[in-house]
Amino acid sequence: DADVTQTPRNRITKTGKRIMLECSQTKGHDRMYWYRQDPGLGLRLIYYSFDVKDINKGEISDGYSVSRQAQAKFSLSLESAIPNQTALYFCATSETSGSPYEQFFGPGTRLTVL
Amino acid sequence: SQQGEEDPQALSIQEGENATMNCSYKTSINNLQWYRQNSGRGLVHLILIRSNEREKHSGRLRVTLDTSKKSSSLLITASRAADTASYFCATDPGGSNYKLTFGKGTLLTVNP
Numbered sequence: 001d002a003d004v005t006q007t008p009r010n011r012i013t014k015t016g017k018r019i020m021l022e023c024s025q026t027k028g029h030d031r032m033y034w035y036r037q038d039p040g041l042g043l044r045l046i047y048y049s050f051d052v053k054d055i056n057k058g059e060i061s062d063g064y065s066v067s068r069q070a071q072a073k074f075s076l077s078l079e080s081a082i083p084n085q086t087a088l089y090f091c092a093t094s095e096t097s098g099s100p101y102e103q104f105f106g107p108g109t110r111l112t113v114l
Numbered sequence: 115s116q117q118g119e120e121d122p123q124a125l126s127i128q129e130g131e132n133a134t135m136n137c138s139y140k141t142s143i144n145n146l147q148w149y150r151q152n153s154g155r156g157l158v159h160l161i162l163i164r165s166n167e168r169e170k171h172s173g174r175l176r177v178t179l180d181t182s183k184k185s186s187s188l189l190i191t192a193s194r195a196a197d198t199a200s201y202f203c204a205t206d207p208g209g210s211n212y213k214l215t216f217g218k219g220t221l222l223t224v225n226p
Contacts, residue, residue: 044216048213106156108154
């Protein structure tokens with residue numbers, strides 16, 4: 001089984017709808033991240049969490065919210081989806097102890113907002 | 115805002131040739147990492163080089179880091195069609211507020 005999983009893998013929704021993207025991990029990592037990827041723009045950080053009680057905004061958090069339900073679960077919500085939120089979304093994890101540390105990515109969720 | 119900027123944006127080579135990608139960044143770093151992304155899939159970590167290192171090898175990969183020029187290069191030797199992917203550099207500024215900043219990537223195409 002994959003260490004970092006994302007559901008759904010593909011989603012088409014309409015403008016104004018609320019949508020939740022879910023991420024689960026079995027790596028036992030405390031740190032989790034949400035990124036979005038747009039063609040030609042690389043990855044941009046939306047939110048990150050260093051433990052269940054520590055959630056931080058990234059560079060593009062407007063229009064998004066997150067919930068860290070448990071160490072292993074980190075969800076990203078779009079309260080009212082708009083077309084420019086059409087993108088590929090990735091969840092990632094990393095260790096806490098020791099430094100430096102790589103990030104482990106999920107397979108991504110392709111979101112289309114019509 | 116992007117910290118790392120890869121160059122070139124796209125690179126097309128023949129199997130067996132070497133591929134070199136460059137990354138420039140703006141602020142001081144603790145380490146720099148390279149990731150690969152196959153089309154539409156999640157990123158996979160390739161190699162990490164610390165700020166006090168100048169060169170690192172892993173299999174067919176060779177990474178260099180020049181902190182005075184704020185630049186890094188990734189060399190893939192004897193490229194294979196399976197190396198076709200996008201390659202991203204990511205910088206880690208260090209400290210307790212750990213997060214990576216990714217560049218826009220280089221799309222490498224290796225033709226059989």
